[in-house]
Amino acid sequence: xxAPLLEIAGLSAGYxxxxxxxDIALKVDVGEIVTLVGSNxxxxxxxxxxxxxxxxxxxxxxxxxxxxxxxxxxxxxxLGLVQVPEGRxxxxxxxVEENLLMGAYRRKDAAGVAQSFERVYRLFPVLFERRxxxxxxxxxxxxQMCAVGRALMAAPRLLVVDEMSLGLAPVxxxxxxxxxxxxxxxxxxxxxxxxxxxxxFSIADRGYVMETGRIVREGKVSELAQxxxxxxxxxxxxxxx
Amino acid sequence: xxxxxxxxxxxxxxxxxxxxxxxxxxxxxxxxLLVAVLAQAWNILGGFTGYASFGNSTFYGLGTYGTAIxxxxxxxxxxxxxxxxxxxAMLCALLVGIPILRLRGPYFAIxxxxxSAALSALVANLDIAGRNIGLILPLTRNDTLFYEASLALLAxxxxxxxxxxxxxxxxxLIAIREDEDAAAVMGVxxxxxxxxxxxxxxxxxxxxxxxxxxxxxxxxxxxxxxxxLNVRMVIMTVFGGPGTVLGPVVGAFILSAxxxxxxxxxxxxxxxxxxxxxxxxxxxxxRGLVDLGWGFRRMGPRYLLETVRQYRL
Numbered sequence: 001x002x003a004p005l006l007e008i009a010g011l012s013a014g015y016x017x018x019x020x021x022x023d024i025a026l027k028v029d030v031g032e033i034v035t036l037v038g039s040n041x042x043x044x045x046x047x048x049x050x051x052x053x054x055x056x057x058x059x060x061x062x063x064x065x066x067x068x069x070x071x072x073x074x075x076x077x078x079l080g081l082v083q084v085p086e087g088r089x090x091x092x093x094x095x096v097e098e099n100l101l102m103g104a105y106r107r108k109d110a111a112g113v114a115q116s117f118e119r120v121y122r123l124f125p126v127l128f129e130r131r132x133x134x135x136x137x138x139x140x141x142x143x144q145m146c147a148v149g150r151a152l153m154a155a156p157r158l159l160v161v162d163e164m165s166l167g168l169a170p171v172x173x174x175x176x177x178x179x180x181x182x183x184x185x186x187x188x189x190x191x192x193x194x195x196x197x198x199x200x201f202s203i204a205d206r207g208y209v210m211e212t213g214r215i216v217r218e219g220k221v222s223e224l225a226q227x228x229x230x231x232x233x234x235x236x237x238x239x240x241x
Numbered sequence: 242x243x244x245x246x247x248x249x250x251x252x253x254x255x256x257x258x259x260x261x262x263x264x265x266x267x268x269x270x271x272x273x274l275l276v277a278v279l280a281q282a283w284n285i286l287g288g289f290t291g292y293a294s295f296g297n298s299t300f301y302g303l304g305t306y307g308t309a310i311x312x313x314x315x316x317x318x319x320x321x322x323x324x325x326x327x328x329x330a331m332l333c334a335l336l337v338g339i340p341i342l343r344l345r346g347p348y349f350a351i352x353x354x355x356x357s358a359a360l361s362a363l364v365a366n367l368d369i370a371g372r373n374i375g376l377i378l379p380l381t382r383n384d385t386l387f388y389e390a391s392l393a394l395l396a397x398x399x400x401x402x403x404x405x406x407x408x409x410x411x412x413x414l415i416a417i418r419e420d421e422d423a424a425a426v427m428g429v430x431x432x433x434x435x436x437x438x439x440x441x442x443x444x445x446x447x448x449x450x451x452x453x454x455x456x457x458x459x460x461x462x463x464x465x466x467x468x469x470l471n472v473r474m475v476i477m478t479v480f481g482g483p484g485t486v487l488g489p490v491v492g493a494f495i496l497s498a499x500x501x502x503x504x505x506x507x508x509x510x511x512x513x514x515x516x517x518x519x520x521x522x523x524x525x526x527x528r529g530l531v532d533l534g535w536g537f538r539r540m541g542p543r544y545l546l547e548t549v550r551q552y553r554l
Contacts, residue, residue, distance in 0.1 A: 052426070073426050083426075091419035094412075102416050105409075106428030154427070 003065050005030045005158055005189050006051070006081070011059035013050045020046045021057070021213045028158065033180065033190040035200035035221065038210035044193045045086060047210070048162055052076055052083050063158070078106055080157035084164065088147040092136030096127055096146055099135045103153030112155065119186075120149040123179050141172035148176065158189045165196045177203045201225055248487075255392055259385040267384045269501060271456060274391035275449045277493035279470070280477040281398040282445035286438040287475065288483035289411060291418035294439065295471050296337060296353030297446050299360050300330035302466035304447025305454035306364055309376040312455070314369055323451040330447030331440050333360075338436040345421055361466035375461030378454060387456040394452065395490065398445045403486045414438055415484065476515055480522050482529025492530055524549065 004027040011024040020043050028034045038044050049055035053073045061068045063081050071079075091099050100120060104113045121128040124145045130138060135146055144164060151159055161180070165173040173196070180190050181203050194200035201207065201221040209217035209230055217230060224230050259267055279301065287293050307326025311317040317325075341352045364370040405411035413434050416424035425431050454460050473496075481492020496518065503511040525545050526533040536544030 054422075054426075074428055077426050078428065085423070089420045089423040091416050091423070093419055094415060098412060098415075102412065102424070102427050105413070105416075 002030065004028060005064055006191065007060065007062045008051070009060040011047075011050060011057055011061060013046060013055055013057035015046075015055075019213070021050065024059070024213075024215055026208055026215065026218075028189055028191050030189055031184065031187070032206065033184050033192060033204045035192045035194060035204035035207045036210060037194055037197045037200055037207060040195065041212075042210040043213040044210055045162060046213075048083060048160060048193060051081070051160065074106075077154065080155065081160065082151045082154045082156035082158070083160040084144075084147050084151045084162060086162040086166065088143050090135040090143055090146055090150070093134055095132050096135055096138070097131040099146055099150050100127070100131075100153050103150035104155075107155065113153070116153045116155060120152050123152070123182060124149055141168050141175075144168060144172070144176060145179075148179065152183065152188075156188055158191060159183070160191045160193070162193045163195065164192070165194060165199050173199055197230070252396065256389070259388055264384065267388050271384065271388050271391050272501075273494055273497040274388070274395050275453050276473065276477065276497050277490045278391070278395045278398050278445055278449040279474045280481065280489035280493040281395065281402060282442045282449070283471075283474040284402060284478045284483060284485075284489040285405065285442040285445075286435070288478055288485070288489070289405060289414040289418060290435055290438055292342070292435060293350045293475065294353050294442065295350055295468070296334075296356045296439075297442065297474055298466060298468050298471035299353075299357040300334060300443040300446040301450040301470060302357060302360060302364075302462075303330040303333055304450030305460050305465045306370055306376075307447065308451035308454045309371075309378055309460050310369055312378050313371075313376045319451075319455055322455070323448055326451040327444050327447045330443040330450075334440045334443035335436065338439040339432075342435040342439065343432050357466040357468050357471070361462040364465070365462040371461075373462055375459060378458045378460075380458050381455065384456075387452060390452050391449075394445065394448055399486065399490060401441065401445070402489075406484075406486055410434070410437075418484070473515070476519050476522075478529075480518060480526075480530060482531030485529065485531045488529045488531040495530075 006026070006028040008024055008026045011021060012019060013021045024047060026034075026036070026047075036044055036047070046055065050057035051061065051068070053068060053071055053076050057069075063076070063079055066079070068076055068081075091102060094102070100117065101113075104116060107113055121131075126142055127145055127149055130142065135143065138146060148159075148161070148164075151161075159180075164176055168176075177199060180192065184190055192200055192204060201224070204221045206219065207217075207221045207224045208215050209224065217224060217227060219227075255270075258270055262270065279297065283294065283297050304323075304326035307324075307329045308319070308322035311322035311325045312319065337353065337356065341349050344352075365373040370376065405414070413424065413429040416427070416429055417431050417434060421431055450465070454465075477493040477496050478489040479492075480496060481490065482488025496515075499514065500511050503514055522529075525548060527548060533544065536547070540547065
């Protein structure tokens with residue numbers, strides 16, 4: 001077994017004096033799809049902010065064996081740890097094509113960028129049709145595709161997707177999940193953060209369940225899906241905090 | 242192709258104006274061209290990155306004082322004065338930009354607001370700048386020269402913006418305007434980009450100030466550091482189309498023509514007019530005249546309703 005691509009151990013973080021994350025341990029191996037689920041306010045997005053280095057944290061945080069703690073958000077991005085942020089953060093008045101190009105902003109290899117373009121347009125034909133359209137004028141689903149496409153343009157090794165399904169029609173969510181499965185086949189590891197546990201479990205290999213700033217369950221999704229606690233949370237009975 | 246031919250034809254027509262225009266037209270032309278340069282320069286930072294600068298009237302003042310001090314106090318040639326003024330303005334842009342442009346959002350606009358008043362007070366107490374009396378520059382009666390210099394400067398500023406809008410650097414600036422956090426994560430060095438844009442803006446603004454000073458031959462602190470000039474830059478850019486290549490130029494030409502007509506009859510009407518223009522422009526065409534033109538061709542008057550709806554006014 002090779003070293004994990006992303007390794008988190010004993011991680012704590014918070015905002016000011018308010019602790020949010022306590023003693024988080026999580027790892028993602030190369031080629032896996034791992035999902036992190038939990039209700040609103042469980043600390044999922046805070047954990048992602050710690051991973052992307054936009055929020056300071058204590059504890060072990062390593063990507064491909066390299067300590068992320070001293071790195072800036074740009075440097076983390078450049079290593080190939082790329083996020084599709086919640087709310088997408090598209091450049092609304094730039095065209096779809098320009099948005100995609102921004103994902104490849106720091107890449108110097110023109111041939112590689114052309115290849116990435118081809119890949120994104122193959123995965124999302126609708127983006128090719130709308131490549132001259134302003135990103136802000138796309139539908140919600142198309143915007144999410146554009147955000148995933150832009151992240152893929154950065155040639156990620158680990159793609160971290162935050163709340164991809166939020167506000168989207170089930171048919172669009174299924175299509176996006178299909179794309180995540182496809183890109184895993186092309187060598188991109190995926191960490192999927194979701195409130196929609198059912199959608200996340202449908203494509204993930206392993207899962208972590210988060211509650212009030214802690215990881216409370218972890219394991220194969222087939223096992224987690226049988227867990228009575230998870231089923232309770234999945235049904236929306238449990239409190240997030 | 243047709244578009245470029247039309248632009249070239251207009252440029253040629255403007256360049257040949259001294260051959261067929263009378264003295265008053267040429268003088269009006271110099272003013273309009275210089276104001277268009279100011280709008281275009283403001284556009285570089287304001288239009289592309291969305292950071293509204295109220296420090297551009299300061300760069301203008303430094304350009305005028307640099308030129309005036311070089312020529313009136315040291316007897317140096319005009320171009321040396323322009324260089325000095327541009328250097329002062331760019332230095333000022335660096336000194337102000339590096340600390341303030343690290344901040345995001347409206348802080349930059351607020352911090353630049355007081356700048357021109359401060360520098361106005363400073364030069365009013367400097368012997369070399371003629372204190373509050375001002376400086377008189379050597380007289381040169383050659384309006385054709387000033388006209389062509391202004392036109393060349395506008396062409397240079399517009400070409401710079403055209404290059405910006407097609408370049409990797411320019412795309413980084415637009416990304417800052419659209420979502421600064423996302424741009425930073427994707428590898429845009431946001432502080433550096435904003436500072437470079439401000440310095441470029443200062444360069445064109447200062448040279449325009451220098452040409453104006455030599456043409457008018459007299460400057461004093463109040464006219465050199467006039468903050469209402471900064472307001473006109475903003476209005477003209479917003480009116481024409483911020484972040485576009487030709488919008489600020491078109492906006493400046495149209496508004497200075499109307500302003501000139503009004504100011505010659507009733508001067509208060511001109512100020513009132515600008516107030517009305519900015520209110521209407523913000524409501525009905527927040528993306529400027531250029532976008533209005535495209536929108537009208539596409540959907541007619543419905544464009545106005547669409548923008549009002551889109552921006553929820």
